[in-house]
Amino acid sequence: MATDAQAFVKEIPSKSEQFSEWYTAVCLKAELADYSPVRGCMVVRPYGYALWENMQRWLDDRFKATGHVTAYFPLFVPEAFLKKEAEHVEGFAPQVAWVTHGGDEKLAERLAVRPTSEAIIMPMYARWIQSYRDLPVLLLQWCSVVRWEKATRLFLRTAEFLWHEGHTAHATSEEADAECRTILEIYRQLLEDVLAIPVLVGKKPPSEKFAGGDWTYTLEALMPDRQAIQAGTSHFLGQNFAKAFGVKFLDRDNVEKPVWTTSWAVTTRLVGSLVMAHGDDRGLALPPRIAPIQVVIVPIPGKEREKVLAAARALAERLKAVARVRLDDRDEYTPGWKFNDWEMRGVPLRLEIGPRDVAANQAVLVRRTGGPKATVAIEGVEQAVARALDEVQGEYYARGKAFLDEHTLSVATMEALEEAMRERRGFVRTNWCGDQACEDAIRARTGASPRVIPLDDRPQGACLVCGRPSTATVYYARAY
RNA sequence: CGGGGCGUAGCGCAGCCCGGUAGCGCGUCUGGUUUGGGACCAGAAGGUCGCCCGUUCGAAUCGGGCCGCCCCGACCA
Numbered sequence: 233m234a235t236d237a238q239a240f241v242k243e244i245p246s247k248s249e250q251f252s253e254w255y256t257a258v259c260l261k262a263e264l265a266d267y268s269p270v271r272g273c274m275v276v277r278p279y280g281y282a283l284w285e286n287m288q289r290w291l292d293d294r295f296k297a298t299g300h301v302t303a304y305f306p307l308f309v310p311e312a313f314l315k316k317e318a319e320h321v322e323g324f325a326p327q328v329a330w331v332t333h334g335g336d337e338k339l340a341e342r343l344a345v346r347p348t349s350e351a352i353i354m355p356m357y358a359r360w361i362q363s364y365r366d367l368p369v370l371l372l373q374w375c376s377v378v379r380w381e382k383a384t385r386l387f388l389r390t391a392e393f394l395w396h397e398g399h400t401a402h403a404t405s406e407e408a409d410a411e412c413r414t415i416l417e418i419y420r421q422l423l424e425d426v427l428a429i430p431v432l433v434g435k436k437p438p439s440e441k442f443a444g445g446d447w448t449y450t451l452e453a454l455m456p457d458r459q460a461i462q463a464g465t466s467h468f469l470g471q472n473f474a475k476a477f478g479v480k481f482l483d484r485d486n487v488e489k490p491v492w493t494t495s496w497a498v499t500t501r502l503v504g505s506l507v508m509a510h511g512d513d514r515g516l517a518l519p520p521r522i523a524p525i526q527v528v529i530v531p532i533p534g535k536e537r538e539k540v541l542a543a544a545r546a547l548a549e550r551l552k553a554v555a556r557v558r559l560d561d562r563d564e565y566t567p568g569w570k571f572n573d574w575e576m577r578g579v580p581l582r583l584e585i586g587p588r589d590v591a592a593n594q595a596v597l598v599r600r601t602g603g604p605k606a607t608v609a610i611e612g613v614e615q616a617v618a619r620a621l622d623e624v625q626g627e628y629y630a631r632g633k634a635f636l637d638e639h640t641l642s643v644a645t646m647e648a649l650e651e652a653m654r655e656r657r658g659f660v661r662t663n664w665c666g667d668q669a670c671e672d673a674i675r676a677r678t679g680a681s682p683r684v685i686p687l688d689d690r691p692q693g694a695c696l697v698c699g700r701p702s703t704a705t706v707y708y709a710r711a712y
Numbered sequence: 713c714g715g716g717g718c719g720u721a722g723c724g725c726a727g728c729c730c731g732g733u734a735g736c737g738c739g740u741c742u743g744g745u746u747u748g749g750g751a752c753c754a755g756a757a758g759g760u761c762g763c764c765c766g767u768u769c770g771a772a773u774c775g776g777g778c779c780g781c782c783c784c785g786a787c788c789a
Contacts, residue, residue: 243724252783261723271780327788348789381788382713389788462789499789532748568749575749586748596748605748679785712789 244576247513251457258507259386262516262577272384272391276500279577280387282524283503284394288374290426291396291498294418300370300398305352307375308343313351317476320350323443327379329391345378350444350469350495353399354477361491364403364483368411372398387504388461388712395499401474401491403483408492412466413687415496416449419464427502428519428628429453429509430636431463432659432707434684439671442495446470452683452707454636455508458657460683460709463505466496510628516578517600519628520621526555527617528574529595532567532586543590547583547610554614555581555621575600580624581617583608601627640707646677646696649708653678659709663702665695671706673697680708 244261245253259265264280276284292302308331315321324347331343346352357369374396384390398415402408416433423429431451441448442465449466474480474490483489510517520526529551531544541561548559558579560570567584574582584596584605595613597606601624608616639658643649652660660680664670671682674697684707691702 250783256782267781269780323788377789379788383787385782393789395789465789497789501789530748534747537747563747566747566749566751568747568751571749573750584748588748 244513244515247456247511251508254511254513255504255508256386258511258516259504262507264503264507264516265386267386270391272381274384274386274390276394276503279524280503283506283518283522284500286522286524287422287426287498287502288396291418291422292374294421295372295396295398298370298414298418300372300400302373303371304373304375305349305356307346309346309349309352311342311344313355313477314344316351316354317444317473320444320473320476324348324379327381329378329380346375347377347379348495348497349373349375349377349397349399350473350493351477354473354479354493357399357401357474357479357491357493358477361401361479361481364481367401367403367481367491368407369401370398370411371400372396385504387507388501393499393501395497398494398496400494401479402493403481403489403491405470405492408470408494409468411494412449412468412496415466415494416451416464419451419466419496419498422498423451423453423463423502424629426519426521427506427509428521428625428632429463429505430629430633432636432640432684432686434686434689434707436465437664437671437682437685437704437706439668440682442467442469444469444472445495446472449687450684452659452709452711453505453509454639454658454709455505455712456635457508458639458710460659460707460711461501461505461508462683462711463502464496464498467494469493469495509632511578514572515576517628518578518580520580520625523578523580524556525558525574525577525579526621527551527557527581527583528570528579529557529559529583529585530567530570530574531559531561532584534587536587536590540585540587540590544585547585547595547613550610550614551583551617554618571598581620583613583617599624644693644696646674649674649696650678653680653708653710657710659683659707662696662706662708663691663693664704664706665698665700666703667695667698667700670695670697674708678708680710682706683709683711 244257247254263277265277266275268275328347329345376392376394378392381389381391400411420433423431431453433451436448436450445467447468451463452460453463455461471490473493479491480488481491529544529548531540533540548557551557580600582598589595593610594607597608642661643652685704689705691704693702695702
């Protein structure tokens with residue numbers, strides 16, 4: 233009943249009408265996060281952290297499978313180190329938090345709280361790498377970093393956030409670039425196969441690359457408000473950091489050379505993307521592969537409380553083999569209350585079991601994505617649940633893909649681009665000559681920024697600003 | 713960092729204009745009845761009105777400052 237649903241979610245604004253307010257309310261109501269007493273810093277609550285943990289686990293398995301090992305580097309970066317790579321420090325300096333005192337004593341050299349760790353990792357590489365035999369070095373660390381943001385939002389932009397950062401060193405440019413692409417593909421699979429968020433994959437134009445790197449690979453997703461969000465980045469750092477920090481190796485040809493390095497990251501921002509991508513007016517909606525709870529079992533006690541609860545427990549026990557399952561046997565809430573509550577928390581599947589079902593040796597299966605309730609036999613319920621989880625996962629992806637396709641269009645003129653950004657938003661594909669001035673003109677007139685140049689780009693046509701031959705296809709969007 | 717808004721019980725809000733006993737709904741607690749889409753009855757608890765300074769006999773209410781959060785822009789994962 234829609235009116236009841238409305239009444240229930242009165243504390244969650246409409247997603248279509250007040251997207252930002254909706255987003256914040258969902259993060260808070262679903263207990264993903266809360267505000268902390270520290271300005272700009274959030275608390276990741278257990279349910280939100282469980283989402284992050286699932287991403288972590290999935291990613292870490294793949295990082296390990298591709299030869300990476302985990303280490304931990306210090307939180308503090310001496311100022312002198314941060315300043316070694318000129319472009320790098322220029323890029324990050326405005327956002328750095330500084331430690332100036334230890335106890336009561338003023339430090340001789342202030343320490344940056346890492347905004348990213350290149351500057352503390354490179355000096356270590358300089359000590360560890362001597363020979364081509366020491367390469368590649370494939371390290372990552374899971375940690376938090378601090379960037380003193382002016383305007384913050386739960387998960388999407390906070391002063392401190394969680395991430396992993398990979399830092400690899402290679403003997404050749406080709407190998408380093410291949411590493412970047414390997415990681416990019418892992419990220420793409422995380423986004424599309426696990427989080428059910430379709431992405432555009434490619435390179436950043438130079439203006440948007442990582443400070444200090446040569447080029448940056450990126451994944452760009454489109455949120456329901458038709459703004460792009462950077463979902464992950466993989467940076468080809470060239471020899472810039474190696475030269476700045478003196479990371480050299482003696483190659484097979486007996487020549488000393490700077491190493492080629494990469495760095496890459498995804499952050500807890502992905503939790504925010506997940507909320508925005510799939511949620512609705514009823515609250516959070518989670519794709520099964522990332523959902524901390526995939527199936528919730530709600531017993532309907534009726535007059536045979538003990539019998540029903542026993543059947544519900546047995547059902548939960550059976551399903552443990554195929555799904556992350558939660559039995560909600562709380563006595564203080566009615567079934568109806570629980571239905572709404574678990575929907576608000578985004579649980580993909582619900583199984584209801586009451587006296588009628590116990591008598592008939594069945595349960596009622598309901599999907600968060602909608603559709604009619606279905607009766608399933610207890611015999612074979614594992615297969616029914618596994619199949620429903622797969623289908624729901626697919627449904628979320630299909631919806632996202634349809635939305636992305638629907639909101640991606642090509643334009644050939646500045647007028648068409650302006651109109652597209654004004655009327656439709658989303659991604660707009662353009663031809664670009666490669667001149668920064670042409671990009672700047674588009675930024676100035678549309679408010680959009682260049683998000684990505686496709687990986688397998690085959691530029692054609694003429695630059696939409698100056699008419700010279702195109703050297704790249706660029707997707708523009710307004711972005712987070 | 714600019715423009716707008718908000719801050720009163722765990723949550724959602726009223727009260728403020730026009731100063732004088734701090735309220736409502738939900739939730740919470742106790743007992744009982746209930747349970748297939750946010751159950752019902754009875755009783756109870758819960759507040760330095762974001763913080764500081766000022767005006768006043770008296771401030772949630774008026775003035776100033778600060779802090780935090782939200783929204784819209786500009787910048788960044």
